[in-house]
Amino acid sequence: MFGIENYLGFILAAILLNLTPGTDSMYIITRSVSQGNKAGLYSVLGIVTGILVHTVLAALGLSIILANSPLAFTIVKYIGASYLCYLGFKMLTSKSKSILSDSLPNNGKLVQAESLNYRRIYKQGVLTNTFNPKVALFFLAFFPQFVDSNYAHG
Template sequence: MYGVINYEVFLITGILLNLIPGADTMYIVGRSIAQGRNAGVYSVLGICSGSLIHTLLVAFGLSIILTKSLILFNIIKIVGVIYLVYLGIKMLLDKTNLSLDSSGSNKQNKRKIYIQGLLTSLTNPKVALFFIAFLPQFIDTKTTGPIPFIILGLTFTFTGLVWCLFIAYFSSFISQKIRGSERMGTYLNKITGIIFIGMGLKLLQTKSPQ
């Protein structure tokens, strides 16, 4: 099928991989618990948009640069670490109770959360390296062009979208009553900040494939 081989195996494997918690999952859970369902959904859209961009970069051969350039790899990694730690510290210092569900006029906050989710995905070199290592295993070596990569990338992103939306809805549901307390909402924001900082420190341990 358009240069794709063992598509069924890829689909099952992709679903299983999406079920494994990672930095993106923790970001979505943190946003959903601290700020509600809308924040979770917009973080999911941002993460999935990043996945689509990674797909296009791999499809057109640009992400392969990460495996060839140690300097570029480290730059992206450090930017990602700084960004995640910055978000974490910002939430730790924020004394307000942020809740997108409590107001219908928070377009700017929603846009900010979407962009943060997008940047969280784009500044994580592990995501790019995953696409580079995983997708080619299901592409016919005789096939040329970006189409097989795009098909597989879209499939993986779609299954990830479904799972991440479930996570966002479930996380916001179980914390809905807790967020009703302003003090508890502030605590949840700080917990989310700690999660972001932990994600940044974990990303710092990522090693170049060279």
């Protein structure tokens, strides 16, 4: 079916892998808890966009460079780790309060949380996922198991 071997196995494996928490899940949960559901949603959209970047790179064969070049893998790994450290540092040193502490009663009205930059949250989600070399290597290891090698030839 469409060049895919064991389609049901692929669907089941993809569902199980998506339900397994990882760094992306922790990023989304942290954003949601500290900045609210809307920030969490924009984080999800950014992560999904990063996954689409990896999908395109894998389809074009560019992800194999990370698998075959220790230098390229190390560079991407350090860029990703540095970016995550930067985000963590920014969150720790940020002067803004969390949404939970900003939603205190004030004469019977709720105080509105300061406006969040959702474009920035989305962009951070994209970069967090795109610069995670483990995602690229996962795509290289996972998808070929389900591709019918005879499909392109016949």
